[in-house]
Amino acid sequence: MKLPASTEWVLHCATTLAQLEPGATASAKQLAEYFDLPGPYLAKQLQALVRAGVLAATTGPRGGFRLARPAAEITFLQLVEAVDGAAPPYECREIRQQGRGALPPEDCRDTCILARKMAEAHDVWRRHLAATTLADILSELPPTAPTRTRSRLTAGR
Amino acid sequence: MKLPASTEWVLHCATTLAQLEPGATASAKQLAEYFDLPGPYLAKQLQALVRAGVLAATTGPRGGFRLARPAAEITFLQLVEAVDGAAPPYECREIRQQGRGALPPEDCRDTCILARKMAEAHDVWRRHLAATTLADILSELPPTAPTRTRSRLTAGR
DNA sequence: GAGGGTCTACTCGGATACGGCCTGTCCGAGTATTTCAGG
DNA sequence: CCTGAAATACTCGGACAGGCCGTATCCGAGTAGACCCTC
Numbered sequence: 236m237k238l239p240a241s242t243e244w245v246l247h248c249a250t251t252l253a254q255l256e257p258g259a260t261a262s263a264k265q266l267a268e269y270f271d272l273p274g275p276y277l278a279k280q281l282q283a284l285v286r287a288g289v290l291a292a293t294t295g296p297r298g299g300f301r302l303a304r305p306a307a308e309i310t311f312l313q314l315v316e317a318v319d320g321a322a323p324p325y326e327c328r329e330i331r332q333q334g335r336g337a338l339p340p341e342d343c344r345d346t347c348i349l350a351r352k353m354a355e356a357h358d359v360w361r362r363h364l365a366a367t368t369l370a371d372i373l374s375e376l377p378p379t380a381p382t383r384t385r386s387r388l389t390a391g392r
Numbered sequence: 393m394k395l396p397a398s399t400e401w402v403l404h405c406a407t408t409l410a411q412l413e414p415g416a417t418a419s420a421k422q423l424a425e426y427f428d429l430p431g432p433y434l435a436k437q438l439q440a441l442v443r444a445g446v447l448a449a450t451t452g453p454r455g456g457f458r459l460a461r462p463a464a465e466i467t468f469l470q471l472v473e474a475v476d477g478a479a480p481p482y483e484c485r486e487i488r489q490q491g492r493g494a495l496p497p498e499d500c501r502d503t504c505i506l507a508r509k510m511a512e513a514h515d516v517w518r519r520h521l522a523a524t525t526l527a528d529i530l531s532e533l534p535p536t537a538p539t540r541t542r543s544r545l546t547a548g549r
Numbered sequence: 550g551a552g553g554g555t556c557t558a559c560t561c562g563g564a565t566a567c568g569g570c571c572t573g574t575c576c577g578a579g580t581a582t583t584t585c586a587g588g
Numbered sequence: 589c590c591t592g593a594a595a596t597a598c599t600c601g602g603a604c605a606g607g608c609c610g611t612a613t614c615c616g617a618g619t620a621g622a623c624c625c626t627c
Contacts, residue, residue, distance in 0.1 A: 236395050237570095238481040239610060246506045247487055262560065271491030276612050282562065294560045295620035311509060324395040330404060334428030336544045348532055349403045352468060356520040363513040375505055387493045394609090396571065419599065433573050439601065451599045452581040 236324050238315070241280045244272055245314050248281065249289070251388065253306040253369045254381040260299035261388055269388055280318055287317035307370035312361055325353035398437045398475050401429055405438065406471055408545065409447070410463040410526045411538040417456035418545055426545055437475055444474035464527035469518055482510035 248266050255261060263281055267274035281300050284290040291303040302309060327350035331338050346354075405423050412418060420438055424431035438457050441447040448460040459466060484507035488495050503511075530538075 236393050236476050236481050237479070237610095238393050238483075240483070240485065241610085242482060243485060243487060243506070246510075250506065251493075264560090269491050269493040270487045272487065273612060275614070278561070279563090279612090285561090292561060293620085294562090294618060296557095296559045296622085297620070298560045300561090311513075319393050322394070324393050325399060326395075326397070328397065328400060330400060330427045330429065334426050335547060336408075336426040336541065348529055349400070349407065352521075352524050352529075353403075356468075356517050359520050360513050360517040363516045364509075367509050372505055372509075384493065390492060394571095398572085421599090430573060432575070435600070436573090436602090442600090449600060450581090451579060451601090453583085453596095453598045454581070455599045457600090 238319055241276070241318050242315055244270065244277055245280055245284060245318050246311070248277070248300075249284070249302070249309065249314055249369055250372055251384055252290070252300060252302050253309075253373055254376075254384045255301065255388075256385075258301065260293060260297070260301045262299035265299070265388055284314070284317050287313060289313050289317055302369075305370070306373060307368050309369045310365045311367045312364035315364060323354060323357045325350065325357065327353075393481050395472070395476055398433070399472055401427065401434055402437050402441060402471050402475050403468070405434070405457075406441070406446070406459070406466065406526055407529055408541055409457060409459050410466075410530055411533075411541045412458065412545075413542075415458065416542075417450060417454070417458045419456035422456065422545055441471070441474045444470060446470050446474055459526075462527070463530060464525050466526045467522045468524045469521035472521060480511060480514045482507065482514065484510075 247270060251266065251269065252261060263278035264274050266272075266281075267277045281290060281292075285292050285300070285303075289303055289309055290300045292298070292300050327347055329343070329347070331347055332340070332343060404427060408423065408426065409418060420435035421431050423429070423438075424434045438447060438449075442449050442457070442460075446460055446466055447457045449455070449457050484504055486500070486504070488504055489497070489500060
């Protein structure tokens with residue numbers, strides 16, 4: 236069970252975008268240089284965030300990405316599932332109904348207990364990530380962070 | 393973030409072994425036929441459980457696998473991490489210290505807030521899986537299950 | 550000086566190769582059982 | 589009938605290929621801005 240490395244990228248990029256003044260944008264190239272990441276591949280991940288409705292993109296000069304909603308309404312779960320997908324890690328393939336020990340269908344009306352326990356754990360994980368928003372992160376940053384971020388980000392403009 | 397398909401296999405196999413009488417064993421071939429799984433590959437996963445100290449293996453005729461400890465002391469977490477590894481899914485590569493926006497080391501004494509939040513979610517997940525033991529599963533099965541399982545399992549002996 | 554058209558340069562968006570891990574398979578080492586011969 | 593050893597068949601254990609997903613890269617379509625020419 237491994238999350239893509241791009242998960243860290245989008246979390247940091249979203250935190251960075253949340254520090255811009257409302258309406259301002261940052262291009263994929265700027266963000267890539269800000270974190271020393273492969274630019275085109277980072278752009279691919281940011282596109283996924285646009286498809287998920289978390290980011291909004293504008294083309295042309297001075298264009299780029301910005302948050303599609305207030306930072307308080309963007310959760311970690313939305314960011315993670317945008318790049319990794321929302322499929323649960325444990326997939327029940329109903330092996331209890333296969334082979335010599337196959338259970339009869341009438342004993343399988345309810346979902347498998349094992350699958351249910353695994354799904355519960357996944358639900359706890361999702362809830363924990365859904366409880367944290369970008370606004371929570373910003374409130375824990377030093378007050379001088381946004382200005383520093385903005386200046387360093389636009390240094391290569 | 394995806395768990396191996398063998399996760400489901402070992403959960404079901406461990407539940408099956410927990411239904412045997414104490415000291416009895418079941419071979420990889422028996423378990424494979426019981427669930428219609430690829431035998432050699434299943435054996436590979438069961439070996440991982442042996443290395444993790446969850447199962448004990450005895451060779452020779454009438455040999456096979458059995459639980460290394462009472463069912464009440466075997467948690468889902470031990471089973472899952474035996475086949476998938478204990479590495480956390482989110483790996484912080486400290487990209488905050490790279491590129492144009494690199495933070496100075498004195499601002500990075502504490503672990504990254506993003507990594508901490510992700511680690512918390514992973515901890516919640518692990519705790520939930522650690523709270524469920526094989527004994528809990530057995531208590532939710534119908535009382536007739538163990539005898540049925542034993543007879544079906546040894547049918548191909 | 551003001552306005553309109555064109556031109557440019559920069560942006561996102563999707564389609565295309567490479568590498569690593571999971572899946573699946575095989576064969577070899579070791580051992581408890583079984584068998585059989587001898588006493 | 590009992591004892592002992594040897595043969596045997598069954599088990600686990602680790603080493604070997606194939607396929608799929610994540611990683612990395614490229615080029616094309618579209619657009620907002622800037623420039624310049626004209627009135």
